[in-house]
Amino acid sequence: MLSLRNLDKVYANGTQALRGIDLSVAAGEAVAIIGGSGSGKSTLLRLVGGLEAATRGRVEIEGAPLRGPAETVGLVFQEPRLLPWLSVAGNVAFGLDGLPRQERDRRVGEVLARVGLEGQGGRWPKELSGGMAQRVALARTLAARPRILLLDEPFSALDALTRASLQDHVARLWLEDRQTLLLVTHDIEEALLLADRVVILTPKPGRIEEMVTVNLPRPRDRDSAAFEQAKRYLRKALDRSLHDQVPARA
Template sequence: MLTIEDLSKTYADGTQALSGIGLDVPAGEIVALIGGSGCGKTTLLRLVAGLDRASAGTIRLDGEPIAAPHPGVGLVFQEPRLLPWLSVAGNVAFGLADLPRAERRARVAHALERVGLAEHAGRWPRELSGGQQQRVSIARAFVANPRVLLLDEPFSALDAFTRRDLHGHLLALWAETRPTVLIVTHDVGEAVALADRAVVMRPKPGRLDDAVALPLPRPRDPAAPQSEAATRTILAALDRSLRPAEAAPVNANWW
């Protein structure tokens, strides 16, 4: 269980990025964080990854506090961030140095096969397309068997066809070990395609505004009535989140 309790983040210049975030994510659930610009989605992901410190509140993984990078938490960025001096296989194996060589090779080979890049194991990152590079970064994240996987808009720079293809590869890897997944996205269709729950955030400061359950069978057809209904529900929640918060009613007897 990933547990986030009363989490807030205020930067040195006084900007309050997050306020009072509370979220429980059971093991194996995929949660999409969605909201307008400036609502703190990436900030929240960085805090869960241990890359930044919260101003208040706690993050726990199975009861263990997270305040620094944690071996049980993997992260995939918007850009692949591959190491150019390592081959595809070398990039996927990065971080597995403590494993016996045979196990390391077996894990890497399996992960590359699952993302459709087995034949590219010996190639260099510069020889791959953008979509192929992102497949390598996804394989690298899964090969370490994380308990929690964080994805920060990993498909936003890709065309629609490549994005949908990568959704399939991501879900295939997830189905094997079922880590908890938090994915930041601006794409409502992506949230419906991947997530078990979409959490809508409100900006300035970032806080949770609504949650939409997505109990749809996989694989999901975006044109299916259930998917279209879920899309409309999330869009309506997003619309509400972007409106100014209603002022509290004035007590006529305040004096």
């Protein structure tokens, strides 16, 4: 479904963000990307989202090279990025102009209900809490019905309780839709809650250090002994990735 083939990303100032990234994500699979500062996690997601071009290598969707933003790929950013002059419903409907009005309204109502905001379409972004705003951003992406969903640390700015609630909510939505999911996060627990596999990147430049299969039943239980054991393993693997670095290629 989604393939990253020998990706390098070097910026104009000479900084190499990624080196030699090879990764295949099957249709309906959830993969989390974790790594220390400078490991190129968000850069990787922007390449997959078609927002940036690789210096070398390519991104493929169903065997076809990605050459820019695609309708089949939806991206939820770290910040909600809502348009303040549009209502909640207007923000969710943004980008659905090609649909008949009745279908657009039906789809907006459906996704707002799915993210726990039923009946909130008439509110304005300035009236929303951080968690509600991020739910609207998620609804906006889901309304377009992408086959690939990219999440770029979407809960990092929220308080712990709101973050945990949204993590559980996204986990339930994914179980219903089974979209191909690529999540960038610095939160080991979040990676374990959502992912079938966790990819660990080394920093400066970002390279794949290790891939870990998450063999935990869904829905995941944060308080289980198996979950705690998996957290400890990932924490140690992440620590290894920060110390086992090699010099950047000239």
